[in-house]
Amino acid sequence: MAIAPLKKMSVPITKPALTEEEAHAPYDSIKSGWVTQGPKVAEFEKAVAAYVGAKHGVATTSCTTGLHLALATIGIGPGDEVIVPSFTFIASANAILYTGATVVFCEVDPRTFNADPADIERRITKKTKALMPVDQIGLGCDIDAINDIAKRHGIDVVEDAAPTIGGTYKGRRVGSNAHQTVFSFHPRKVITTGEGGMITTDDDALADKARRLRAHAMSVSDLDRHKADRPILEEYHELGFNYRMTDIQASIGLVQIRRLDELLRIRVAKADRYTRELADLKKVRTPYTPPYATHTYQSYCLDFDRSVDRDDLMARLLRRGVATRRGVMASHLEKVYRDRVGKVSLPITEEKARSTMLIPLFATMTDDEQSYVIESLREELGAA
Ligand SMILES: Cc1ncc(COP(=O)(O)O)c(C=O)c1O
Structure with a gap:
């Protein structure tokens, strides 16, 4: 017996909101030949930081690498514990594992789907070094309550705000409320750069360190070496990564953040x-x-x-x-x-x-x- 066809339309789960403007945006970077991290990334970082109300933006290749970088920047490593909800995309916990630290899963509130502050507090031990609350599906977590717990226990907060750029918490934009907040610009998100991420923070020293670590901890940036009127021999004092966003991606991001x-x-x-x-x-x-x-x-x-x-x-x-x-x-x-x-x-x-x-x-x-x-x-x- 034939089954009656039901499909009258095809509706995808999502589509990125990209226009002709985004399609043309990388043109200048491509023509200039400077396609890796350079002036467009710096401009995009400023635009995102200004939008969320943070002092600094540090662009990365994804939110996952941004979370890893944020944890590395505050020195999280083997022997440390980081508390994160289990109810999240696996990337949140993976970023903790990359540092060699121990993942401690916490419970979520059944209505908001975000970390339950009381449950976080129950799971704190002497080894807990950071909390990673998540702003799940686009809703900011109760960050004041979580910051308060962190302050009382002398631990750090890295907010995983992958889906939540533009969201607000008590009238303040997400990205301005935790020591470090990390966004995603994957195509499933509200705005996209293809792949991409960004840490926002008010902490000058931390932003400096994150910028250094994302480029192999090189003592001088590519752009500064390029602009210098004498040869500069860079140095490497610590272990870094290649988590650099490209100027091609940032050009697209500059259009997206305006929209x-x-x-x-x-x-x-x-x-x-x-x-x-x-x-x-x-x-x-x-x-x-x-x-x-x-x-x-x-x-x-x-x-x-x-x-x-x-x-x-x-x-x-x-x-x-x-x-x-x-x-x-x-x-x-x-x-x-x-x-x-x-x-x-x-x-x-x-x-x-x-x-x-x-x-x-x-x-x-x-x-x-x-x-x-x-x-x-x-x-x-x-x-x-
Ligand atoms: C809560 C959460 N954290 C992290 C990520 C990872 O983001 P990215 O794909 O930019 O690495 C996602 C992506 O869906 C996410 O939803």
Whole structure:
């Protein structure tokens, strides 16, 4: 018996918001021949730092390398413990592992999906050197509470804000509230440079050190050597990395950061429409935004009750042409961490990793595409 074709439209999970302007942006860098890290990266760092309200921006090749660099810059290494939610993309924990430090997973709040400050505090030991809260899916974590815990215990904070550029916390932009904050410019994020990341901080010495370490800890930058009127023999005093963003990427980023507010406005309007039109569905909880924050909606995350088989729903929606993704993973359940950290009890994380799902949201999504997603969801959940 033939199965009736259901696919009337194809809606991807996301599309980067790139225009002709971004396509032409790297032209000057390419024509000049200076395509690696140079003046455009410096300009992009200033633009992002000014946007978020931080003193410095330090561009990197990704948020993952930015997180590693942020931890390396404050001297995290073997024997140290860093607390991070398990309910996050695996990159957060991986960055800790790169330093040789021990990953200590904490629990999240079931409504915000962000680190639960009380649970963080319970997991602090004499070896804890840093906290890595995550601003999950585009919602800032309760950073004042987390900074307060860190201050009382004399430890550092590196905020993983991969999806949250443009989000606010108590009226302040994410990126200006922790000792170091790290953003991602991967194409799934609100703005993109292809791949890319940035640390923002108010700490002059830290920014200097991060800039040095991202370029093999070279004592003189490439650009300064290039501009010098005499040969300069650089020195290497410590172990560094190659985490340099290119001027080609930064040229695109400069256009994207100018468009960020408009892109956020569009995303929030689309997210509000989902929230309105899915509000009556009994088996689904739409995203919660606490009064202290504004959401960037890097993704729109639904949370289902136990009567819904999420994986089956994803398959049925895909048959209709609607792409979805699981919400967020439970990092501690992945083999790489099972082998390293052993058994940990994180019931909320495990529950939410099973019950959450992302649906398409991107700035260029048409009203018809969004109507199709809503209609497909309602029909599949038996609520037409
Ligand atoms: C919370 C979180 N941290 C880190 C990353 C890694 O970002 P990147 O791909 O720029 O390394 C992501 C990417 O999705 C993320 O969502």
